[in-house]
Amino acid sequence: MGVSMRFVCFLALLPALFFAGCSRQAPAAEGAPAALHEVALQPGGSAGSVPASGAGVASGAGGASGAGGASGDLPAAVAEDAAGYMGFFSTVLRAAELPQDLYLSILNSMTTSADFILDLMAIMEGDPSLWRLVDKDRSLPNGYSPGDLVELVGGSYSVSRPGLMLRRGAAASLEEMAAAARADGVTLVAASAYRSFQNQVQVHNHWVQVLGREEAERVSARPGHSEHQLGLALDFAPINTFFAQTREGVWLDANAARFGWSLSYPYGFEDVTGYSWEPWHFRYVGRELVAFINNHFDGIQQFALRFIYEWEKAAAGSPAGEAHGG
């Protein structure tokens, strides 16, 4: 983790240096993004292709900043680091298996501004469980249980039954969000929150009995694979797709992001998330991360969390991470 964070810090400095002359101004010299994309898009690009893509960017951006006149020639060491940086970045994007258009738009934004990295840095200052990836393929460790669960006692919202719990920060955010909803004449109802591993065993077995295993997998997480075990996910009532048409559902769709809540299983993304549409299931990720999801990943939580997962994995195991870990 230490190495990972130091590496991320190092990376964050680069675009700031690198794009100092062109950020938020005219697009970079035409040659730069084109060269980057040509190389980055080579299928199955090997490590050998990585320096080439970076080198293309380094020379192109050098020209762009020269044209802007804001900064002089890049020192050779910075240009070399920047080459490795862009190679590392495109490798992570590939590992995250993003759709092609998203992959391209993020790479493109990297060549024109430091916003993506600066947004990522702001997120990384928070609690790592906010971006923890828990899905069909990745489970929580045995016995995982958050330490700061508090009971949802209601206030500006209602609870459908007693004993519901969320982590302290998520519960506080829920109250703040519910107060805003109430001011708009909408009362949110919390229906299901933290689930322990044992509780998930019961829930999942129930659905397997009712629906059969295959259908149950579409609507219910296997034990250890549920966002509810994080103590950050909340189902609002009523738990069915009609929720999207209710005043509560419409209000949340429009406003949840302002309070740091993200829809986990959106319509039309079952292939990506592994779950059918759940308009009632939101996860508290914090304001910074929900903005990152919406600004850079088309609002699809799974894409952003998968990117950060691959980013951390690559940074932790990267020779560059060791080299710059200092």
Ligand SMILES: [Zn+2]
């Ligand atoms: Zn749920």
